[in-house]
Amino acid sequence: MNAVEAATLTFLAFAIAGTLPAVAIAGQSGATPPLAILVGAVETAMAGVCALVIASTILPWFLLISVLGALLSLPSLIRRHRRQPVAERSAHRSSQIPSIATMTALVLTLAVCLVPLRVPSVGWDARAIWLLRSSWFLQGHEYLLFAMRDATQSGLIAHASYPPLVSTAAALSWQLTGNHSDRLGVVVVTLLNASATLATAWVIVEIGRIAGRKQEPQRRARFAELIGAVCAVLFVLVAFDVFGPFATNGYADPLWSMAAAGAIGYGLILPCSRRNVGAAAILLAVSGLTKTEGTATAIILVILISTRYALDVVWPRLHEPPDLVPRHRLMVAGRALWPVTACCTAAIVCLSLWPALVKVLHTARDVNTSGSRQGTWGSRWHETVTAIAPYLHLLLLAVPVAVVSGLVLSRLRSDLGLGNDLWAWLGLLGGMVVVAAAYVSGPGNTAFWLLTSVHRTTMFPVTAAWLIIAVWTVLALVSLGAPKAQVSAPEEVS
Amino acid sequence: MPSSGEALHQSSRQWTSGNQVCDRPHADLLFRYFQADMDQPQAPSDDGCSRVSHRRRIVRILTTIALAVTTLVGLTYSSIRSVQGVTSRSSSRHQVQWQQDVSYWSCLAIEARGLVVPGERVEIDKQGLASKVILEKTVGGWTRLVSSAQNPSAILALENDHSERSCLGSVVVEYPPGSRLRGPPEKIGSGGSDPGTNSLPATPL
Numbered sequence: 001m002n003a004v005e006a007a008t009l010t011f012l013a014f015a016i017a018g019t020l021p022a023v024a025i026a027g028q029s030g031a032t033p034p035l036a037i038l039v040g041a042v043e044t045a046m047a048g049v050c051a052l053v054i055a056s057t058i059l060p061w062f063l064l065i066s067v068l069g070a071l072l073s074l075p076s077l078i079r080r081h082r083r084q085p086v087a088e089r090s091a092h093r094s095s096q097i098p099s100i101a102t103m104t105a106l107v108l109t110l111a112v113c114l115v116p117l118r119v120p121s122v123g124w125d126a127r128a129i130w131l132l133r134s135s136w137f138l139q140g141h142e143y144l145l146f147a148m149r150d151a152t153q154s155g156l157i158a159h160a161s162y163p164p165l166v167s168t169a170a171a172l173s174w175q176l177t178g179n180h181s182d183r184l185g186v187v188v189v190t191l192l193n194a195s196a197t198l199a200t201a202w203v204i205v206e207i208g209r210i211a212g213r214k215q216e217p218q219r220r221a222r223f224a225e226l227i228g229a230v231c232a233v234l235f236v237l238v239a240f241d242v243f244g245p246f247a248t249n250g251y252a253d254p255l256w257s258m259a260a261a262g263a264i265g266y267g268l269i270l271p272c273s274r275r276n277v278g279a280a281a282i283l284l285a286v287s288g289l290t291k292t293e294g295t296a297t298a299i300i301l302v303i304l305i306s307t308r309y310a311l312d313v314v315w316p317r318l319h320e321p322p323d324l325v326p327r328h329r330l331m332v333a334g335r336a337l338w339p340v341t342a343c344c345t346a347a348i349v350c351l352s353l354w355p356a357l358v359k360v361l362h363t364a365r366d367v368n369t370s371g372s373r374q375g376t377w378g379s380r381w382h383e384t385v386t387a388i389a390p391y392l393h394l395l396l397l398a399v400p401v402a403v404v405s406g407l408v409l410s411r412l413r414s415d416l417g418l419g420n421d422l423w424a425w426l427g428l429l430g431g432m433v434v435v436a437a438a439y440v441s442g443p444g445n446t447a448f449w450l451l452t453s454v455h456r457t458t459m460f461p462v463t464a465a466w467l468i469i470a471v472w473t474v475l476a477l478v479s480l481g482a483p484k485a486q487v488s489a490p491e492e493v494s
Numbered sequence: 495m496p497s498s499g500e501a502l503h504q505s506s507r508q509w510t511s512g513n514q515v516c517d518r519p520h521a522d523l524l525f526r527y528f529q530a531d532m533d534q535p536q537a538p539s540d541d542g543c544s545r546v547s548h549r550r551r552i553v554r555i556l557t558t559i560a561l562a563v564t565t566l567v568g569l570t571y572s573s574i575r576s577v578q579g580v581t582s583r584s585s586s587r588h589q590v591q592w593q594q595d596v597s598y599w600s601c602l603a604i605e606a607r608g609l610v611v612p613g614e615r616v617e618i619d620k621q622g623l624a625s626k627v628i629l630e631k632t633v634g635g636w637t638r639l640v641s642s643a644q645n646p647s648a649i650l651a652l653e654n655d656h657s658e659r660s661c662l663g664s665v666v667v668e669y670p671p672g673s674r675l676r677g678p679p680e681k682i683g684s685g686g687s688d689p690g691t692n693s694l695p696a697t698p699l
Contacts, residue, residue: 118584
């Protein structure tokens with residue numbers, strides 16, 4: 001089986017395994033196919049954990065977890081199907097054409113961005129870390145445990161304890177298809193990058209549609225949707241410019257960066273809803289299971305998303321109903337808060353499982369998180385800022401755009417139910433601070449570390465900044481296309 | 495006693511309707527403009543303030559147009575750069591270079607598999623960082639890499655060789671355990687053939 005056939009079969013397996021859980025978690029939308037694939041990839045990571053901790057190889061665990069995932073999703077799907085009125089279902093079906101057209105445009109754009117896949121490039125880290133570990137996962141429990149624990153085996157690559165998703169996805173593709181080649185591994189990682197990009201781009205499409213729903217006549221609504229689709233296409237192209245050669249040579253950085261940016265989109269930009277927070281949860285799982293900095297960023301995003309949802313739940317209860325005494329209002333608000341708190345705690349625990357597991361199993365220590373430090377706090381801080389700054393010149397555009405847009409378009413933004421832009425900026429800053437803190441407080445020589453990684457660790461803030469810019473672009477164009485009365489909500493004028 | 499929100503609304507209404515408030519200094523007007531009223535709907539007015547609200551509307555529209563143009567130019571410029579990057583990275587020159595990379599690693603893997611079997615306890619030559627890294631990448635996924643104190647069954651090393659059987663000037667060789675790489679190798683890898691000089695593409699880190 002050649003790499004193309006093998007990758008197709010692998011992604012079919014991911015999609016089949018992930019569809020029911022993805023629909024149960026994030027509902028049905030244009031983002032369902034990429035989210036289903038990403039859920040499939042998360043299931044391979046869970047299978048990898050089981051193979052490491054318990055026994056056997058990755059494939060049997062993947063099959064078991066897929067079946068369990070589908071079974072656990074069924075009650076939620078049946079409940080939702082029963083609740084949805086028949087008329088709404090048929091209306092939903094009839095409104096699929098714009099979604100399909102938009103998805104086709106996005107997939108074609110992605111196809112253009114994936115043309116470099118015809119070059120069989122395998123990146124340095126891809127061969128030395130990600131695909132090497134895939135071979136470990138491929139060989140099952142005993143070998144995997146030896147390789148992860150033994151300092152000689154894992155001493156050179158130095159990142160044995162990195163989260164498993166990229167390696168397990170490639171390992172599953174090898175085991176499933178019998179094609180044990182670096183080429184297939186790279187294609188699988190690249191297609192995962194593409195899936196995360198597609199899911200994130202759908203945030204922009206969704207904003208166009210939300211704006212369209214508030215527009216009359218139909219022509220204006222279609223115009224708003226078209227703006228969303230066009231900006232999403234541009235975002236996909238721009239994302240692959242940010243990733244550069246790392247998009248198609250097997251590196252894990254584009255995947256965690258894009259997944260975290262997508263989580264900002266669904267969790268901090270789109271309106272608060274179960275569907276959106278579900279999509280954010282899937283993307284946070286991908287980010288957290290892909291790379292250590294992705295795990296740290298995902299934890300920060302979980303806290304931010306939970307805070308936004310908590311405020312969304314608590315705020316109305318503190319003000320309504322007006323006849324309740326303040327103490328009762330607080331009690332009502334507190335009762336409404338516990339599901340958000342529980343979900344936040346569960347998400348943080350899940351994201352911390354892999355780092356805890358590698359400690360418990362005494363795997364070889366990671367050079368990025370252990371060992372002695374060189375330089376002072378001040379010198380490391382200076383080196384870090386000097387190295388990071390050239391990669392963040394986009395902020396010179398994004399910050400003024402956000403400030404001016406906040407002044408001019410914030411009203412439209414809140415009318416559409418979108419989150420305040422500050423949430424997205426907090427997410428972006430959180431990820432940046434995590435990375436900068438790792439460089440400053442981490443071990444070893446910062447200068448060398450920065451030289452070999454800063455262009456990749458800054459992918460997340462740059463991608464998130466482009467997402468913020470794209471969202472404001474949609475809002476600005478919608479605002480220009482809409483009649484004045486619709487842009488400004490008249491209800492607050494007395 | 496009005497709440498702060500009501501007070502804000504009251505003052506903003508006053509600003510849009512009262513002549514004396516319209517005559518405030520420009521800086522103050524600008525501040526209030528952005529602070530509370532920039533994005534507010536315009537109250538109909540038939541006095542001197544209609545000029546201000548008209549101007550305000552024009553400023554708002556012009557700002558939005560400037561925003562839309564700026565962001566669209568940014569997105570489009572980066573999209574064009576992206577397409578240029580994609581075209582450059584998928585050129586036939588890159589394809590030939592990376593095909594050589596594939597042949598090189600495949601050659602090394604074939605030679606190594608001729609010397610040791612999967613799961614075997616192997617020590618790799620640690621005398622040169624380059625050869626150590628290359629051997630780790632070649633056999634690190636299917637042999638058990640151990641130190642000399644952990645009873646390896648073979649020591650693998652890379653040696654210079656420019657014959658037909660070499661992998662771009664190198665060949666994988668096996669030394670007996672405990673030999674400390676002295677004397678001739680016990681076995682020389684075979685089966686792979688990628689002769690020539692090392693012209694592999696630069697791998698971005």
